[in-house]
Amino acid sequence: MSERPSPVARMAPSAWNIANGLTILRLLLVPVFGWLLLWGEGQDAATRWWSFGVFAIAMVTDRIDGDIARSRGLITDFGKVADPIADKALVTMALVGLSMIGEIPWWITVVIIVREWGITAMRFWVIRHGVMAAGRGGKVKTLLQALALGFFVIPRFSLPLSGALDAIAWFTLVAALVVTVVTGVDYAVDAFRLRRTSPRALAKKAARAAARDDSIEP
16 A cells, blocks of 8 residues: 655645745845945945945845755745845846936836836736746846946945946946846747647637537537
């Protein structure tokens, strides 16, 4: 006789775990980061360095919370929702804050924010049909955004070779912008394709076709 799996083995992981704790920490760091970035209209070098430190810590938690959740079997529904929201909140705060202090043009901020939140909404829109996994392009986009925003957050005006740092910051930001737009279009195409070709969508089409056939039978 086969052995039944124990109730403990079937039990879903609790939402109160270290991976979700790091996600919550990242959410809590967002307003702290924004306050430090905007202090003194962004012209105080010391608080800009503090804001960079908070931003770096938040980005590290973004990296390790997912790794911990996957390696320890701590993936939860809360984490699936909260993790992308925390990521987008941090990027949004960085972009808006940097635009408010005149570091980044508003049009770049708007393009990236619309793409980020639009794709997040699209993921939830198609979640019943399947999971839109992050591809290599999405990972490159995340890395470029983190580097670009990090370069803009640091007080380059207080450092030697600030002109060279400005050039690196802008080059990285333009690269991040291009990859952000290209991967956004790619994800949108994948989302519409998934809604048309998933087993759930095909089953609905088959059911509608069967219903039409029944209705025209004499």
